Amino acid sequence: MxxxxxxxxxxxxxxxxxxxxxxxxxxxxxxxxxxxxxxxxxxxxxxxxxxxxxxxxxxxxxxxxxxxxxxxxxxxxxxxxxxxxxxxxxxxxxxxxxxxxxxxxxxxxxxxxxxxxxxxxxxxxxxxxxxxxxxxxxxxxxxxxxxxxxxxxxxxxxxxxxxxxxxxxxxxxxxxxxxxxxxxxxxxxxxxxxxxxxxxxxxxxxxxxxxxxxxxxxxxxxxxxxxxxxxxxxxxxxxxxxxxxxxxxxxxxxxxxxxxxxxxxxMSKSLGNILNIGDLLNQYSAETIRLFLLSSHYRSKIYFSDEKLSDSSKMIDKINRFVKSVGLDTLDHNGDTNPSGDYLRFVESLNDDLNTPEALGIFFDFINKKNKKIHEDSLSEEDIEESKKFILGFNSIFQIIHPSVLIDEEVPEEVQKLAFIREGMRDKKNWEEADRLREEIEKMGWLIEDSESSQKLVRKK
RNA sequence: GGCGUCGUACCCAAGCGGUCUAAGGGAUCGGUUUGCAAAACCGCUAUUCGUCGGUUCGAAUCCGACCGACGCCUCCA
Known part of the structure; x- marks a missing residue:
């Protein structure tokens, strides 16, 4: 190529x-x-x-x-x-x-x-x-x-x-x-x-x-x-x-x-309109900043705004959710990509003068397709393999998936306890109490995603 | 003043002569799902690409003018 x-x-x-x-x-x-x-x-x-x-x-x-x-x-x-x-x-x-x-x-x-x-x-x-x-x-x-x-x-x-x-x-x-x-x-x-x-x-x-x-x-x-x-x-x-x-x-x-x-x-020191990178890294994750920078083509101007940073942050959330749902367990990229149609298009975009915005679009398109299958419960082993490879290939360029995404964070005992009680309340259809507990858990920094049979705890951003 | 880049939806951002009744993300509003949420999924939101002309069978894409933004000509990523 x-x-x-x-x-x-x-x-x-x-x-x-x-x-x-x-x-x-x-x-x-x-x-x-x-x-x-x-x-x-x-x-x-x-x-x-x-x-x-x-x-x-x-x-x-x-x-x-x-x-x-x-x-x-x-x-x-x-x-x-x-x-x-x-x-x-x-x-x-x-x-x-x-x-x-x-x-x-x-x-x-x-x-x-x-x-x-x-x-x-x-x-x-x-x-x-x-x-x-x-x-x-x-x-x-x-x-x-x-x-x-x-x-x-x-x-x-x-x-x-x-x-x-x-x-x-x-x-x-x-x-x-x-x-x-x-x-x-x-x-x-x-x-x-x-x-x-x-x-x-x-x-x-x-x-x-x-x-x-x-x-x-x-x-x-x-x-x-x-x-x-x-x-x-x-x-x-x-x-x-x-x-x-x-x-x-x-x-x-x-x-x-x-x-x-x-x-x-x-942005220039002599003009005095500076956003210090150190300060910014205290406000936003490195991944968010990287994505913000890579979502425009390198030969286009980027007009800074906090809104764009928060858009980037949401995009990362979406990617991370996909990474989790596909069960990726490593970020080590061994170069084994076996280019499928979508991945090939992704690589082609990057090879066309580093068109990161287009490549990103292709990646999201891919995510949407697989999410649809997940929703229909028709995600095959091949889909999972393909997804993992695409994610690794994607990340080897963009570098916006934090290793911690792969690990399920330990839920504090106290939160677990409350969640357990809430589970009981739900069984008893005591919705008021269940909702109250959900709020309490949220205050402790954890969000609940209910599914038919269980509840999943997700760290609040 | 000279030279150059850019102007695409509510916001961001690809596309650079036909497959464009314009990708992707965010946001909004409907819907599916849910006890309610969240997440996910489906759908709606540009017949239109700064404006006006021109070239062409055909233009967001090429040319010209104009308007606007930015940059370089001085230290600067």
Whole structure:
């Protein structure tokens, strides 16, 4: 089956072909560790996870790198404010990123290289660009010479930038669109600086990613991912450096996920309209947040609302009920799917540029069909097997079934006792007392679902 | 200002030239079931896809204009 991905460089869906037969190299722009991550950041990180899981479903082994940017203006600003030290600050938010990733069932990447561990390599990279005359030095700042690189403008209409040429930023760049590879030391940088042959300073963002990507994955990678806002200038600049220096195609596929919108604007720290992911995880389950994020296509904007989160939560309830009624006892997916008609359609949707909303629709359609059989009491062994396989295949991508769903929670003795009494009242047709007990049990956090012969206790959400 | 993406029911969201009198989820209202509920099931809720034109045998899907939202061009997932 062919996997199609929308490539930002061509603005169309393309059949995916990896460089090596069964292995995919994937570079994802990770967090700058200066502050608590927000939902918008994690929309992108969950998107990376989606890409990876779909690749795995297609039989690829994925070598994924997510970088950690720990050299950056905002980090320096924060350290300068005196509240916290450099190491402490970056470690704190690095850990937070990893922890939330774990909470959201995001598969671990193979590597999380940190900028500060690779400054030597960045210096070497910049030096090589200078040697090839793609970069020049102005008072210790090194800039990339966009005039020298004819292919500049992969992601943006270059005339736009030319128009802005008049607004020179006073750094002595030859062209407005030239960008920094190395920033010379300034007093406010303090100790956050490295020695180089051009004097003290630090690598600039675009160079950081260019070096980390090529160093960990080679001169041409299969897939490069990021949020749309990184298309230009970040990815443009990253790509320009690598392709100029190595004379290669930097990445065969560029995937960009859309923004999360809050209060009519993209969620962003500089705009101040932030929903901290940690806070959100206290309010909603990780599964709910994941589903909320995956129920829109990755290239569509998501307008945040609590209502959507609660819709997602209800969807999960429905899925969980189905999981229980089919008697699933493990979430381990061994890849054995034996694609039936519906499951095949599910996989095809995901392979069509990661169409998660459509795939979800197919899954629900399937659930409805089986529920109907359950209702008619005509669910066969084959139906059960098929359902289990579909659920596992579904969950291997969406990851929204919590393991606890498989285990019937122990009902507290007190609740059991009340339920037993209620059972007696029902037998005696003492409905008033039975209803009163049902209410009491509900207050204790348990719902009763009566069936003909017995009553079932379900944990209240 | 330039460039780009998007506008589908009460809400969310797929579909992107014919199988669309438009999937799926939430919500509402009927019905089956139930002592009553809950859960489940059945049914109703867009002859219509921002507006107006055009292309076509045929358009939600292509083209143009307009209106509206968002993004990029500056740090940003």
């Amino acid at each position: 062919i996997l199609k991905l929308y490539n930002s460089t061509t603005s169309q869906k393309e059949d995916f072909k990896s460089i090596s037969p069964n292995i995919v190299s994937m570079y994802c722009c990770g967090p700058t560790v200066y502050d608590a991550p927000h939902l918008g950041n994690f929309r992108t990180f969950v998107f990376y996870d989606l890409v990876k899981r779909v690749l795995i479903q297609n039989g690829f082994e994925v070598n994924q790198v997510i970088n950690i940017t720990d050299i950056d203006d905002k980090i320096i600003d924060k350290v300068n404010s005196g509240a916290i030290g450099y190491k402490e600050l970056t470690a704190k938010f690095n850990d937070m990123f990893l922890q939330h990733s774990l909470s959201l069932n995001i598969q671990e990447a193979n590597q999380y290289p940190k900028t500060s561990d690779h400054v030597e390599a960045m210096i070497g990279f910049i030096k090589a660009l200078i040697d090839k005359e793609y970069a020049y030095n102005v008072d210790g700042n090194i800039f990339f010479d966009t005039e020298k690189y004819s292919k500049y403008g992969k992601f943006v209409n270059i005339e736009n930038i030319d128009r802005l040429e008049s607004e020179d930023d006073g750094l002595g760049k030859k062209n407005q669109k030239d960008f920094a590879l190395w920033k010379t030391w300034k007093e406010e940088d303090g100790d956050i600086t490295w020695e180089s042959e051009w004097g003290k300073g630090r690598p600039a963002w675009h160079t950081e990613c260019a070096v980390l990507a090529t160093q960990s994955l080679g001169k041409t990678i299969d897939i490069h991912c990021g949020g749309v806002d990184l298309k230009f200038p970040h990815h443009e600049n990253e790509s320009a450096q690598v392709e100029a220096l190595l004379d290669s195609v930097f990445s065969n596929y560029w995937l960009h996920s859309e923004h999360l919108i809050l209060e009519e604007e993209k």
